[in-house]
Amino acid sequence: AQSVTQLGSHVSVSEGALVLLRCNYSSSVPPYLFWYVQYPNQGLQLLLKYTSAATLVKGINGFEAEFKKSETSFHLTKPSAHMSDAAEYFCAVRGNTGFQKLVFGTGTRLLVSP
């Protein structure tokens, strides 16, 4: 079974500041991990994914995440926040074989102030 915990339902940063969104996972098998972003009244857009290759994963819009097995973490970071980054971010996990559903965290709403 897999599960994901996102710490902080809301994170506020100033424009230009570091963005750090936390995600811890639990999985009984080697996991695949994903970050998605959702803008108001839209679906989910894939930011990046970890599929057991490089532990540091780079995604779109300047985001990256590092898979740390010892800490069971997959935190999302961006060096410098932009106003357009304001959205809800979801971390998700799934098993790496067969038909496996995506299990999502509860989401973190990122607020960016000027």
Added chain:
Amino acid sequence: KAGVTQTPRYLIKTRGQQVTLSCSPISGHRSVSWYQQTPGQGLQFLFEYFSETQRNKGNFPGRFSGRQFSNSRSEMNVSTLELGDSALYLCASSLGPGQVGDTQYFGPGTRLTVL
């Protein structure tokens, strides 16, 4: 390539009615999954179809059903609608098992409101 498309984008129904939502996957994708998103329960998995067969199912009552056609397009149906079925229904497509990462790409969703 065109993304995942979902129709309709918005629906308003009354309790007791039934509704059918449609999803067209990305060209070449053979797997379609459905998710329900609500403020209270978050994103929850409904079911996954591959090669016209349901391969995985979430913990939803039998009022929720789906199917997949030979061209990989999928529909989901909700019968005897309840107020609690009001939600954003998201469809996601992927290549299918055996593909590294088997990444799911989401459509814009159908917003269902039950009055």
